[in-house]
Amino acid sequence: MTHFLLLLLFAFFVSLVFAVLMRDEPREQLRTGGLFFGAFVGAALAIGWLMYPLPL
Amino acid sequence: MNGRATTAEKSRPRERGSVALLAVAGWAVPGAAHLWLGRRQKGLVFIVALPLMFAIGLLLQGRLFPFEPSQPLVALAAIADVGLGVPYLVAKAFGLGAGRVTASVYEYGNAFLIVAGLLNFLVVLDAYDIAVGRK
Numbered sequence: 280m281t282h283f284l285l286l287l288l289f290a291f292f293v294s295l296v297f298a299v300l301m302r303d304e305p306r307e308q309l310r311t312g313g314l315f316f317g318a319f320v321g322a323a324l325a326i327g328w329l330m331y332p333l334p335l
Numbered sequence: 336m337n338g339r340a341t342t343a344e345k346s347r348p349r350e351r352g353s354v355a356l357l358a359v360a361g362w363a364v365p366g367a368a369h370l371w372l373g374r375r376q377k378g379l380v381f382i383v384a385l386p387l388m389f390a391i392g393l394l395l396q397g398r399l400f401p402f403e404p405s406q407p408l409v410a411l412a413a414i415a416d417v418g419l420g421v422p423y424l425v426a427k428a429f430g431l432g433a434g435r436v437t438a439s440v441y442e443y444g445n446a447f448l449i450v451a452g453l454l455n456f457l458v459v460l461d462a463y464d465i466a467v468g469r470k
Contacts, residue, residue, distance in 0.1 A: 282440075282443070285395070285440060285443045288391065289443070289446060289447065289450070292384055292387070292388045292447075292450075292451075293450060293454070295380065295384055296380070296381065296384055296385070296454045296457075296458070299376075299377050299380045299381070300377075300457060300458065300461050305376070
């Protein structure tokens with residue numbers, strides 16, 4: 280299992296729980312969950328890209 | 336009785352004792368408090384998603400941290416792990432969650448275990464808010 284797949288899986292679960300906690304209507308839950316998921320993955324890619332040149 | 340709570344039943348504040356019992360049930364079985372309050376859809380999502388996250392964490396060779404006050408971060412991780420209730424107790428009883436620090440996905444496993452427990456604490460707080468009529 281790749282690290283990126285695990286990242287997607289983690290983002291999926293956390294987004295799902297937050298969306299269901301925060302919203303009552305399924306349509307709103309889907310929208311919020313999608314937004315959270317996109318934000319998690321986007322932020323991870325952006326931070327990963329910014330760290331790429333670092334000598335670690 | 337058709338098993339579905341009406342809006343009035345859902346928003347009615349409950350007695351202190353029953354709220355405490357509800358919180359304990361919600362901690363022990365993720366989603367149980369929401370099911371008890373008639374929030375079936377939310378309860379079902381939590382009862383599936385949180386134990387599944389926990390199981391994935393164990394499969395990824397994450398560690399169920401011990402309570403070590405001399406190491407504050409380890410102790411905090413242990414408190415987070417306990418947040419999942421019965422699945423945590425079952426895993427401990429079967430000796431799971433020893434963790435293998437050399438596994439390439441060890442830190443992912445820890446993240447899944449810790450976050451599953453923390454999310455369940457949030458779920459319990461949400462159920463509490465519903466039970467006392469704040470939501």
